[in-house]
Amino acid sequence: MNNIFGRFLPTDSLLGKLDPRTKIVIDFFFVIILLFANSWLTYGILIFFVAFAIYCSKIPIKVFWLGLRSILSLVILMMLIQLLLTAPSDQSDILISFGWLRISSTGLINSIIIALRFFLMIFMTTVLTVTTPSTSIADGISSLLKPLSKIGLDTKTFALLISMTLRFVPILSDEFSTIVDAQRSRGLSLKTGSIVKRTKTLIPMIIPLISVAFKKALTLADTMEIRGFIDAKSRTSFHQLKFQKIDLIVLIIFTVISFSIVYFSYAKL
Amino acid sequence: MAIEFKQVNYLYKSFLHENSFSLNNLSLSINSGEFILVAGQTGSGKTTFLRLLDTLILPSNGEINFDGQIINNSSPEKILMKVRRNFGFVFQFPQRQLFSPTVLDDVEFAALNFGNNKAEASKKAKEVLKQIGIEEDLWEHSVFNLSVGQMRKVAIAGALVNQPKYLLLDEPTSGMDEYAKNDLLKILNYFHEQGATIIAVSHDINTLAPLVDRAIIFRRGKIISDNNPTKIFSKPMNADIQPPSTVSFARSIGLKSTPLSIDELADEIEAINE
Amino acid sequence: MMVSAIVINNLSFSFDDGQELFRQLSLQVNRGEWLSLVGRNGSGKSTLMRLILGLETPSSGTIKVAARLGAVFQNPEDQFIGATVEDELAFGLENQQIKPELMPNKIKETLQEIGMSDYAKSSPDQLSGGQKQRVAIGSALILNADVLFFDEATSMLDPLARESIINLIGKLHKQNPNLTIINITHDPDEILWGQRAVVLEKGKIIADEPAKVLMSDIDFLHHHQLGETFVSKLVSKINQKRSLNRKIPSSIISQKELLSWLLNSNK
Numbered sequence: 001m002n003n004i005f006g007r008f009l010p011t012d013s014l015l016g017k018l019d020p021r022t023k024i025v026i027d028f029f030f031v032i033i034l035l036f037a038n039s040w041l042t043y044g045i046l047i048f049f050v051a052f053a054i055y056c057s058k059i060p061i062k063v064f065w066l067g068l069r070s071i072l073s074l075v076i077l078m079m080l081i082q083l084l085l086t087a088p089s090d091q092s093d094i095l096i097s098f099g100w101l102r103i104s105s106t107g108l109i110n111s112i113i114i115a116l117r118f119f120l121m122i123f124m125t126t127v128l129t130v131t132t133p134s135t136s137i138a139d140g141i142s143s144l145l146k147p148l149s150k151i152g153l154d155t156k157t158f159a160l161l162i163s164m165t166l167r168f169v170p171i172l173s174d175e176f177s178t179i180v181d182a183q184r185s186r187g188l189s190l191k192t193g194s195i196v197k198r199t200k201t202l203i204p205m206i207i208p209l210i211s212v213a214f215k216k217a218l219t220l221a222d223t224m225e226i227r228g229f230i231d232a233k234s235r236t237s238f239h240q241l242k243f244q245k246i247d248l249i250v251l252i253i254f255t256v257i258s259f260s261i262v263y264f265s266y267a268k269l
Numbered sequence: 270m271a272i273e274f275k276q277v278n279y280l281y282k283s284f285l286h287e288n289s290f291s292l293n294n295l296s297l298s299i300n301s302g303e304f305i306l307v308a309g310q311t312g313s314g315k316t317t318f319l320r321l322l323d324t325l326i327l328p329s330n331g332e333i334n335f336d337g338q339i340i341n342n343s344s345p346e347k348i349l350m351k352v353r354r355n356f357g358f359v360f361q362f363p364q365r366q367l368f369s370p371t372v373l374d375d376v377e378f379a380a381l382n383f384g385n386n387k388a389e390a391s392k393k394a395k396e397v398l399k400q401i402g403i404e405e406d407l408w409e410h411s412v413f414n415l416s417v418g419q420m421r422k423v424a425i426a427g428a429l430v431n432q433p434k435y436l437l438l439d440e441p442t443s444g445m446d447e448y449a450k451n452d453l454l455k456i457l458n459y460f461h462e463q464g465a466t467i468i469a470v471s472h473d474i475n476t477l478a479p480l481v482d483r484a485i486i487f488r489r490g491k492i493i494s495d496n497n498p499t500k501i502f503s504k505p506m507n508a509d510i511q512p513p514s515t516v517s518f519a520r521s522i523g524l525k526s527t528p529l530s531i532d533e534l535a536d537e538i539e540a541i542n543e
Numbered sequence: 544m545m546v547s548a549i550v551i552n553n554l555s556f557s558f559d560d561g562q563e564l565f566r567q568l569s570l571q572v573n574r575g576e577w578l579s580l581v582g583r584n585g586s587g588k589s590t591l592m593r594l595i596l597g598l599e600t601p602s603s604g605t606i607k608v609a610a611r612l613g614a615v616f617q618n619p620e621d622q623f624i625g626a627t628v629e630d631e632l633a634f635g636l637e638n639q640q641i642k643p644e645l646m647p648n649k650i651k652e653t654l655q656e657i658g659m660s661d662y663a664k665s666s667p668d669q670l671s672g673g674q675k676q677r678v679a680i681g682s683a684l685i686l687n688a689d690v691l692f693f694d695e696a697t698s699m700l701d702p703l704a705r706e707s708i709i710n711l712i713g714k715l716h717k718q719n720p721n722l723t724i725i726n727i728t729h730d731p732d733e734i735l736w737g738q739r740a741v742v743l744e745k746g747k748i749i750a751d752e753p754a755k756v757l758m759s760d761i762d763f764l765h766h767h768q769l770g771e772t773f774v775s776k777l778v779s780k781i782n783q784k785r786s787l788n789r790k791i792p793s794s795i796i797s798q799k800e801l802l803s804w805l806l807n808s809n810k
Contacts, residue, residue, distance in 0.1 A: 008626050010664045133626035133666070167626060170668075175365065181325045182366035185358035185437075186427060187382025191346040204378070207368035211413065215364065219621040222598050226614050227624075227635035227682060236640050238633035310701065311671055418584055444617065444698045446583060446729035447770035472701035475773075511702045514773050518798065522805060531773075535780035538805065 007170050008133045013058035014246070015131040020140030022247040026254050027128045033258050034117055036265045043116060045264075049257055050123050057131050067126045068119060075118045082111035129166070138163030139239045157232040164220075172213055179208045271301040271434075271466065272322070277331035279317055292317055293490040295331070299468070301434065304461050306477045306498065307470045309487035310509045315470045318487065319437050322468065323356045324349040354383040357428030358437040363420040366427065367412040372403065375412050376426045383431055390430075397426045401456055418449055425456065436460060438469040442476055450476055478502065478513045479530035486510055503527040547609060548574040548690050548723045549595060554604035556594060564590055564746040567604070574610070574689070577716055577724040577737035579754060583768055586743040588727045592692050610723065613683020614692040617699060619675035623667045628659060631667075631678055635686045649685055657681040657711065673704030677711065684715070690723040691715075698729065709733060731770040734758060735797060742767065759794045774801050 010016070015023070037043050054064060086107030088094045093104040129137070142159030149155045183204045184190070190201055229235075279292040292314045299305065309315045320326045321333065324340055327349075332341040335352045357379075360366060369375035373394055380390035398408060401422050407415070412423060429436065436457075442450050454476070461467055471477050478484065478498045486494040486501065488509060494501050502512045503526075511517075515534045516527055524541070528534040549572040556565040564587050572578055580588045593599045596612055616622050625631035632650045641649070654660045657677045667675060676696055683691055693712070697705040713736060716722050726737060734740055740757040742750040744767060750757055757763070761779065764771050771779075775796050782790045789808075795801050 007668060008666050010627065010666060133630060135626045135630045163626070164624075167624070171620065178360065179365045181320065182358070182360045184325055185323050185353065185356065185360075186366070186379035187350065187354065189346060189350060189382070204366075204368045208365050211367075212362075212364055216621050219616060219618070220624065222593075222596075222614075223616070223622045224624065224634075225598065226596055226612065227686065228638035229634075230638065234640060235637040236643055238630065238637055238643055238646050240643050416584055444695065447731075448583070448768045474702070509703075518773075518777070521798070522802065531776050531780050535777060535784060538777075538781055539784050 007130065009059060009063065009130050010133075011058045011131070013056060013131065015053065015057045015127065017244075017246065018131075018250060019241055019243050019247045020132050020136040021144055021241060021243070022250055023128045023132060024137065024140045024144060025251070027124055029254070029258060030124050031121060033261050034120060036261050037117075038265050042261050042264050043113075045257060045261060046120055047116075049254075050120050050127075053127050054123065057127050059127070059130050063130060064123055064126055068122055071118070071122065075115050078114050078118070079111035082114055083107045086110050134163045134166030136239055137166060139237055139241060143241055154233065156235065160232040168216075171216070172209070175212050176205070176209055179205055179212070182208075271336055272299040273334040274298070274321075275332050275334065277321065277328040277333060279314075279321060279326065280329045281317065291490045292321070295492065297485070297492065297495060299466065301466050302461075302464060303466050303468075303483055304457075304481045305466075305468045306474070306481040306484045307468060307487065308472060308474060308484065308510055312489075313487040313509075314490040315487045316439060317490075319358070319439060319468070319470055322435070323358050323437055324352050325358075350383075354431060355434045356437060357431065357433035357435070359425050359428045359439065359441060361440040361443055363417075363424035366424055367420060369412060371409050372398070372412055372415070372423050373408045375423060376430050378430075379427060380430045385431075393430050393432075394426070397430050400459065401426045401429070402452075417444075421445075421453075422456075425453075429460065433465065435466045435468065438467070438471070440471055440473075441469055442471060442473045454480065474511065475513050475515075479533075498529055499527045502529070546574045547607075548572050548576070549610070550605075550607040551595070552605045552607075554594065554606060555602045556590065556599065557602055565594075565601075566746070568746070568748065570741065570748065570751075572690075572723060572725065574723055575720050576739055577726070578739045578741060579734040579737045580725060580727045580741055580743065581729075581734060581757075581769060582743035585745075587746040588743055589694055591743065592694060592725070592727060596692065608690075610690045611686060611688045612690045612692065613680075613686060613688030614694065615676060615679040615683065615696040617695040619672040619679070619699065620667075622679050623675055626666060627663070628654070628665050628670070628678055629663045632681055632685050635682055639686065653681045653685040656684060656715070671704065672700050673707055676700065676704075676708050680708075680711065680715075689719075689721055690725065693724070693726045693728070695727055695729065697733065705730075709736060712736070729770065731758060731772040731775075735772060742769070755794075755796065758796045761793050772796050774798055777801070 034046065037046055054061065083103060084101070084107070086104055088102055088104035089106055093106055094102050095105050095108060096103045132140075138159040141162055142155050145153070145155040145158065188201055188204055190198065274295050274297050277292060277295040281291050295318075307315045307318060317326070321328065324344075327340065327342050327344060330342060332339050335355070338348065338352055340349065340352060367375055369378065373391070376394040376398060377390040380393045381387070385393065395408075403419065403422055403426065407419065412420065415423065441453060445453065457467060458480070469477060481498055484494070484496065484498045484501050485492055488507075493507075502516045506512050513529055515529060515531060519526060519528055519534060519537060522538070524537055526537055528537050549570075551568060551570045554565050554568045555563070557563045580591065582588050590599065592614070594601055595606055595608065596614055623631060624634050629650050632653055633646055636646050636649065650663070651660075654663055657680055659674065659677055659681065662670065662674065670678070679696075680691070691712075697708050700708065712724060716724055724737065726733065728734060734754050735758060737754050740750070740752065740754040741748055742757065749767065750763065758772055758775065761771060761775060775793070778791045778793060778795055778801065791801070791804060795804055
């Protein structure tokens with residue numbers, strides 16, 4: 001139960017009331033804007049923005065920390081690569097040197113920036129998935145993609161697929177941790193042995209996962225059929241998306257922030 | 270004394286669940302040869318307790334003494350494996366652990382992992398399959414073509430293959446009919462008589478209460494009762510645990526005693542008639 | 544006059560591997576009945592349900608269904624499609640292309656019926672197994688299902704949740720005289736909630752009689768490895784200790800009956 005991706009936590013917050021489309025659009029452009037940030041000022045603005053979003057979501061901070069922890073090892077690995085592979089620009093750049101190993105302050109700064117970007121991205125996505133039920137995310141995406149249905153793309157099916165995926169990722173991740181425990185109790189060790197041996201340990205974990213997922217999928221298909229599901233196209237939608245004044249205000253604030261980031265990144269302040 | 274929990278805390282990083290899975294300042298000892306029922310509502314900490322026993326998770330603080338081997342938050346994997354080989358753990362759903370091409374392979378798995386060679390593992394697996402009553406013509410079958418009842422037996426065999434000192438069971442009777450339950454109880458009794466310590470988490474109190482020497486009841490991460498089942502169910506229960514049907518029936522006809530089996534209850538009823 | 548909800552005529556069915564399960568099976572279920580479908584694993588109970596629900600196709604024979612069907616399966620985790628309770632109830636309405644503005648009222652009514660009014664916005668992560676089964680019942684009711692199948696729907700629940708689900712089914716059945724319940728169960732005491740019990744063994748109906756009659760036929764139950772009620776077991780134990788003239792009749796299968804019998808015989 002460490003995976004928080006796709007877990008919706010109902011709260012009575014401002015962000016819970018926003019149109020899912022607003023949140024999806026902001027999330028999408030946030031990732032792009034993040035690439036523009038290149039100074040302490042621009043990062044500062046983004047950090048402030050994310051912190052404010054977390055505050056408005058009324059979600060306990062530890063939820064975000066947990067979301068982070070699941071990818072922490074990946075982030076640390078990327079930081080290390082940056083740290084070790086960034087060549088010092090000149091002699092004064094070297095912080096520590098130990099044999100062939102030379103750590104530069106440029107490398108250090110780069111690795112911190114990498115981590116920061118990851119953290120901000122994860123926090124923003126968590127804000128979206130934790131404050132928005134998966135069905136609303138799907139409705140939002142479906143609505144945003146509507147123009148594409150004119151050229152023949154089946155956006156409703158696509159949206160349903162996304163919502164099912166979001167719903168089942170956490171379930172399967174719980175199942176997986178039970179399976180891992182079941183095999184560990186039978187002496188499977190993930191921490192000892194050669195790489196070949198460790199790769200082999202995947203089999204006792206993956207096969208039950210596939211078998212459980214398959215069984216769940218069949219039951220789910222039955223359940224859907226009994227409840228009259230034929231195809232995603234001929235359905236109405238319970239969630240009527242409403243773009244309200246508050247959405248407009250939030251979007252305007254985000255646009256202002258985006259432009260200021262782009263401006264400051266070129267102005268090199 | 271075989272296992273001793275000393276002020277064990279376990280903090281679960283639960284965030285979206287209203288139930289907290291943490292355990293709070295747990296101290297108890299388990300003697301070898303005991304048959305223990307662990308009960309409590311979902312989220313009371315009983316499953317966490319089983320996982321701690323099998324060292325699948327480690328205490329956040331405090332320590333557990335397993336026959337002299339002390340396990341705490343920083344115990345390395347090698348030591349844990351040493352402790353774990355004395356345990357067999359049967360999970361609620363056998364589908365979550367069966368994976369091998371044949372029944373025999375699957376039962377051998379734990380024996381191989383805990384240091385037996387192929388010949389030894391195969392010998393042990395065949396022995397346990399016989400003890401559990403899985404017919405020989407199924408040994409080369411795929412585990413995925415078995416009935417649910419057979420799958421469960423294979424899972425039990427897989428947990429028992431190393432002749433573990435301790436057998437842990439999570440909801441062993443869930444979804445079983447009465448005859449399947451009786452079958453399972455025979456197997457458990459057999460291994461208990463061989464000297465195994467059995468710890469079963471279950472809400473099937475009717476089935477297990479007459480068999481166990483001791484019942485431990487958890488609520489919100491704490492042990493609220495730990496005694497022999499007669500003592501526990503002689504007191505009025507809290508709303509979260511139902512006493513066995515035999516006890517409820519005895520109360521409804523005004524009996525003061527605590528019969529755990531239908532046999533005892535019948536005796537009690539006859540006693541007042543005479 | 545009895546109105547049929549389901550009529551099965553000469554149904555035959557074989558599995559994909561050619562193994563035959565049903566041959567010329569016929570069964571009629573009346574509207575408003577509570578029928579328990581009993582039998583050991585592999586007897587064909589669940590397959591029969593799946594055939595009636597249209598999830599499997601018969602090799603031959605006919606199944607006529609004059610009702611809307613709903614079903615609740617064993618594992619509460621596997622049947623929850625939506626992200627919240629209200630989404631879950633809405634799922635079927637969306638399939639029926641109900642206008643969105645009509646949904647909130649229907650959802651509210653159903654939540655009340657299943658006693659889950661406080662949980663409309665809850666996610667499945669926040670519900671217990673029993674609460675999820677309630678929602679599964681609600682998902683059928685909201686589509687006006689008048690035949691409800693339960694496939695061992697209480698077998699994974701703890702005793703308190705089990706009791707609350709069976710009480711809910713009892714309440715719904717009482718409220719709506721046209722609601723048909725078909726309950727697949729191993730629990731002998733649950734069988735007594737219904738009027739009728741059908742026993743399957745290897746694809747054949749070997750008994751079809753009033754639930755009380757089946758549950759007091761101890762020899763039959765033993766012979767076919769079916770469980771007895773708690774009271775039946777108690778009665779046989781007491782009778783073992785008694786002389787012939789003091790035996791309790793085996794027709795006594797419920798706690799109430801046994802209590803009054805014990806009280807009367809003590810006088």
